[in-house]
Amino acid sequence: MWVDIDPALYDPEVGNRIYNEYLDELEFAADCGFDAVGVNEHHSNGYGLMPSPNIIAAALSRNCPDTNIVVLGDSVALYNPPLRVAEEIAMLDAITGGRMVAGFPVGSPMDTIFAYGQNPATIRERYHEGVDLIRQAWTRDEVFSFNGKYNKLRYVNVWPRPVQQPHPPIWIPGGGSVDTWDWCAQEDLVYCYLSYFGYKAGLKTMQGFWKKVQETGKEANPFQGGFAQFIAVADTEKEAWDLYREPAEYFFNTCLHVYAGFADPPGYKTPNTVRAGVEGMVERAAREATARAEAKKSSAGGGYPKGLSFEEMVEKGYVILGNPTQVAEQVHELATTMHIGHLMTFCHFGNMNKDLVRYNTEMYATKVMPEVCDLFEDEYEDLWWPQPLAQPALRDVPEVSAS
Amino acid sequence: MTYLHGMLGNPGQHAFLNALANNGWSVTAPSLPGFTGSSEPRGLRNLHDWVVAASELIDLAGVTGHPVIASSVGAMIALELATIRPEAFDAMVLIAPFGLWDPQDPVADPFATTLSNQRRMLTADPTASASFFDDLEEMPADLLVEHGVDRYLTRSASAQLIWPIPEFGISERLHLVKNPVTLVHGAKDAIIPASYLNKWEQILPNVVGVHRVEEAGHQAEFDRPEDIAAIATSALS
Numbered sequence: 001m002w003v004d005i006d007p008a009l010y011d012p013e014v015g016n017r018i019y020n021e022y023l024d025e026l027e028f029a030a031d032c033g034f035d036a037v038g039v040n041e042h043h044s045n046g047y048g049l050m051p052s053p054n055i056i057a058a059a060l061s062r063n064c065p066d067t068n069i070v071v072l073g074d075s076v077a078l079y080n081p082p083l084r085v086a087e088e089i090a091m092l093d094a095i096t097g098g099r100m101v102a103g104f105p106v107g108s109p110m111d112t113i114f115a116y117g118q119n120p121a122t123i124r125e126r127y128h129e130g131v132d133l134i135r136q137a138w139t140r141d142e143v144f145s146f147n148g149k150y151n152k153l154r155y156v157n158v159w160p161r162p163v164q165q166p167h168p169p170i171w172i173p174g175g176g177s178v179d180t181w182d183w184c185a186q187e188d189l190v191y192c193y194l195s196y197f198g199y200k201a202g203l204k205t206m207q208g209f210w211k212k213v214q215e216t217g218k219e220a221n222p223f224q225g226g227f228a229q230f231i232a233v234a235d236t237e238k239e240a241w242d243l244y245r246e247p248a249e250y251f252f253n254t255c256l257h258v259y260a261g262f263a264d265p266p267g268y269k270t271p272n273t274v275r276a277g278v279e280g281m282v283e284r285a286a287r288e289a290t291a292r293a294e295a296k297k298s299s300a301g302g303g304y305p306k307g308l309s310f311e312e313m314v315e316k317g318y319v320i321l322g323n324p325t326q327v328a329e330q331v332h333e334l335a336t337t338m339h340i341g342h343l344m345t346f347c348h349f350g351n352m353n354k355d356l357v358r359y360n361t362e363m364y365a366t367k368v369m370p371e372v373c374d375l376f377e378d379e380y381e382d383l384w385w386p387q388p389l390a391q392p393a394l395r396d397v398p399e400v401s402a403s
Numbered sequence: 404m405t406y407l408h409g410m411l412g413n414p415g416q417h418a419f420l421n422a423l424a425n426n427g428w429s430v431t432a433p434s435l436p437g438f439t440g441s442s443e444p445r446g447l448r449n450l451h452d453w454v455v456a457a458s459e460l461i462d463l464a465g466v467t468g469h470p471v472i473a474s475s476v477g478a479m480i481a482l483e484l485a486t487i488r489p490e491a492f493d494a495m496v497l498i499a500p501f502g503l504w505d506p507q508d509p510v511a512d513p514f515a516t517t518l519s520n521q522r523r524m525l526t527a528d529p530t531a532s533a534s535f536f537d538d539l540e541e542m543p544a545d546l547l548v549e550h551g552v553d554r555y556l557t558r559s560a561s562a563q564l565i566w567p568i569p570e571f572g573i574s575e576r577l578h579l580v581k582n583p584v585t586l587v588h589g590a591k592d593a594i595i596p597a598s599y600l601n602k603w604e605q606i607l608p609n610v611v612g613v614h615r616v617e618e619a620g621h622q623a624e625f626d627r628p629e630d631i632a633a634i635a636t637s638a639l640s
Contacts, residue, residue, distance in 0.1 A: 003515075011566045113566075114515060121563030122448075148450055261516040265566075267559030271443075275548060 001257045004108040010058035020050060023056070023355050025348055026264035027063050032365035035373075036068035036101065036386075038344055040173075040194075041075050042108070043115035047255040054088045060384060061095045062395045068386045072173050072192065072344070073103020075125050078116050081151050082130035083158060086137040092163045097392025103192070103385075104131050105173040106180075108260065110111045121267030126150045127182075129171075144255055148284045149299040169384040171226060171342075176205055176280040179270045184224070185212040190342065190384045192226030195257060199229055199334040200317030205278075222375075223341035223382040229334060230346045232321040233363045240321045244360075245310040248319050249351030253269050253292065253307035260286040294305060324367035331372050341376050342384075406432040407457070409498070409534045410476025410513070410620050411525055412439035419624040422632035423472075429467045434579055437560030444560055450571050453564060454483045457460065458491060459545075467491060470639040472631075474498040476564050479573070484518055486576040494611075494614045496635045498562035498587040498623050499595045499601065504570035508596045514562055527591035527620035530582060535587040577606050585612035587631060589619030612638050 012330040019148045028035045039056045039322065042048040050056065053071045060069055069092065074085045085104075093100040112118045118126070128150045136146065137158040138242045163166055171190040174180040184191040191209045195202045206225060213220050232244035263286035268293045273280075279287075292307045314321045345364060404546060407419065414420065414436040434455050437444035444567050447453055456566045461467050471492040473481035478500030484491045492607050513524050518536075526532045535554065538547050584607050588600040597615070603609050619626040 117567040119536055119566045120514070121559045121566070122445075259515075261514075261520065265514050266555060266562045269555070271552055271556065274552050276550075 001046045001255055002042075003044050003114045003259070004264055005044065009046065010216070012175050015049070021354050023059055023063075024047075025354065025361065026060055027058075028358055029347070029361050030060075030064035030067040031060060032362050033369070034361075034365055036065060036070045036328045037064060038070040038072050040103075041105070041111065043111045046108070047251070054085075057092050057100075058095070061092055064197075065394055067304055068099045068101060068388075070101040070171070070307040070344075071103050072101070073105050074169060075107030075112055075116075076104050076130035077118055077127040078107065079130070079151060083131050083137055083153070083156065084318065085161075086134040089168060090122070090138070090158060090160045093162040093164055093168055094160045096163075096388070098168075098388035099386050099392075100162075100164070100168040101171055101386060102168045102380045103171040103173055104134075105194075106175075106177075108175070109265050109268050110262045110282070110354055113268060114262050119267070120265040123268065124179075124270065135167065135170075137260075138162055143394065163389060164387050171384065171385060173219055174205075175282060176278050177273045178208065178276050178278055180210040180271050181209040185216045185218065186207065188218070188224070188383075190224050192228070192342070192344070194228045194344070196252075196318070197329075198317035198319065199227065199338060201284075202227060203338055206340065208249075208278075210339055219380075220339060221341070221380045221383065222332060222335070222339045223384055225338065225340045226342035226344060227334065227338055227340045228344040228346060229331075231327065231360065231364055231368075232319050233324055233360060233368055235323060237322045237326060240323065241310070243356060244319065244321060244352075247352040247356070248310050248313055249307070249350070251350035252313060252318065256285050257292075258282060258286040260290045262286070316359045324363060324371075327329070327373035327389075328368045329363070332375070335372065335375050341380065341382060345371075393394060404428050404430055404635070405464075405469050405473075405492070406430055407469045407471060407473035407477030407481050408432065408435065408438065409473075410474075410558075410561040411475075411625060412621050413534055414534050414625070415439075417534060417625075417628070419628035419632060422629045423635065426632055428636070431464050431469070433460050433464055435460070435480065435560065437563065438557045441527045443556065444563060446561070450483065450564070451479075453480055455485070457481070457484055458488060461491060468493055470496075472496040472498070472624075472635045472639070473500070474624055476501055476561055479564070479569070482573060482577070482580060483560050485582055486573070486579040487525060489579070489581050492582055494583045494585070494639050496585045496587060496638050497603075498631065499589060499592055499599075499621050501565050501569040501595070502571070502573040503599055503602050503606075504568055504596065505596075505602065506608045507597050510569060510596070510599075511594045512567075513594050514558075514566065519624040524593040525621050526625045527589060527618055528626055531625040532622070574606055578608055580607060581609060583609050583611040585634070586610060587602075587613070587614045587616060587623055587634060589621060589623035589626065590615055590617045591619060591626075592621045592623075 029037050039053040041053045057069050057071050076082045079085050089102045113120045143157040146156050171192050171195045172184050173192045193202050193205050202216050210220050232240050234240035263283045313319045347361040434441040479499040479502045509615050522529050616623050625629040
């Protein structure tokens with residue numbers, strides 16, 4: 001499904017439909033009242049089709065005037081030079097009047113090491129240098145030279161500059177590297193654990209991050225943490241089980257097939273992460289895919305292996321499912337146990353059709369979100385949220401005269 | 404003589420090095436940066452830096468001008484060093500060097516695979532690489548962890564050297580290698596195709612011997628230690 005997926009499987013007509021559906025779904029989410037809509041970056045990927053998040057963000061920028069846009073994010077080490085990211089996010093921030101969040105992931109091994117040929121032993125160093133370059137480019141008020149190990153620029157001078165000053169909020173999507181916890185804690189960056197495996201499995205990772213924050217002597221502000229969660233909400237619990245079973249099983253048992261050989265190229269993990277024995281999200285996905293493949297082999301002639309059942313997915317917390325009250329309770333549990341102020345909801349997963357995506361999205365926005373949206377707001381200030389202009393310019397295209 | 408190790412790192416006390424010693428050689432076997440217990444290769448940003456590090460290493464070890472047997476990534480570095488510093492080595496025995504690339508018969512990717520598969524790619528007999536891949540039963544827990552970290556760093560150093568395509572233009576420089584070269588290639592090398600033995604033979608100016616070794620994989624000296632030691636002894640004496 002990733003890196004070496006058969007190119008013959010791609011259908012351009014389906015591509016045309018799918019991209020427009022993606023944009024429809026994101027624009028619909030904005031209309032439903034989500035605080036932000038998010039886009040990410042993957043390459044050579046059969047279920048994501050999102051090699052350029054900034055292009056999708058640009059397409060959203062004028063059609064979603066009342067919501068924020070979270071690019072989560074640009075895999076900085078893949079841009080040469082990373083100034084391209086500084087420029088494009090600044091452009092988007094200018095177009096939207098300051099409604100951008102800038103996310104900077106290292107990127108998965110499949111995206112960065114295999115699809116884009118980056119060296120696993122140096123990608124983290126290259127990534128950190130790129131983020132440093134972008135931050136300097138946004139904040140220094142002079143033309144300057146940048147003599148990095150991987151980027152040598154005689155003249156750095158980003159035009160346009162971001163609307164938000166000193167720059168848009170920076171969120172760091174992580175997959176479990178202990179050094180990323182340290183870095184986010186030290187630099188006051190938002191740490192977002194983008195797990196496929198839900199809040200129960202993600203708790204240990206977030207606790208690791210908060211421990212690092214506390215070790216720095218800083219306040220554990222929940223808005224410095226983010227988490228991604230699959231959501232399946234319907235009017236009744238029974239309806240939710242019926243509606244979301246097939247899409248969830250399709251995603252986890254088919255789409256999320258990562259060949260184990262792509263999950264852990266040597267050098268991609270830091271020595272500290274190896275030493276700590278932390279299993280990354282991609283490694284886990286690969287391990288589970290391998291287990292499914294082996295089960296399939298061993299069951300040859302003895303029936304089709306089912307993989308993980310939907311009941312197990314819900315039990316393990318991969319998917320939060322239920323009626324609005326049940327989902328709100330679980331989201332509340334997620335937020336309070338993980339100490340999370342920013343929740344990213346996967347309302348579209350697997351082979352959901354656009355009607356079901358809209359239903360899930362609207363149900364969450366109208367019946368769950370009001371129950372949880374003000375969590376933490378009385379106690380903590382969100383220092384990592386967009387600060388748009390009070391009176392931003394908006395789309396202003398006159399009707400074409402009939403004459 | 405000097406032994407420059409390959410992807411499996413410096414094996415320390417090993418049948419191959421013992422066989423060389425039994426043949427009368429005094430063997431110096433340095434670890435390249437990042438491999439097998441050396442420090443991390445911080446500051447090394449490209450192949451040029453690695454070659455300079457190797458040059459400094461042989462000087463510090465006092466083995467400049469000695470004959471060399473070099474394997475895999477070590478053979479690639481030895482060849483690069485010989486192009487710019489002919490006096491670095493005397494005669495050379497090269498086991499399956501990286502450095503060439505034929506799009507019609509590409510080098511296999513040793514990293515897009517699981518650890519157990521990589522092990523099967525490095526030697527014909529997976530048990531031949533036990534010193535690298537296997538933990539000793541009597542190791543205490545903390546040493547087990549560090550052994551795992553060391554193994555990971557050694558694999559990372561290989562990746563840093565040859566990712567994603569191990570071709571850095573050496574074919575344009577090989578005319579500068581005047582040293583007599585003996586080529587060795589494991590018949591069961593699962594990483595570098597058999598056709599590359601002939602390619603090296605044609606492109607190197609002073610090939611004095613070519614050996615295709617049966618029942619040997621990419622790091623042939625691990626599969627057939629006594630036989631490779633005998634070839635080296637014959638070639639370098």
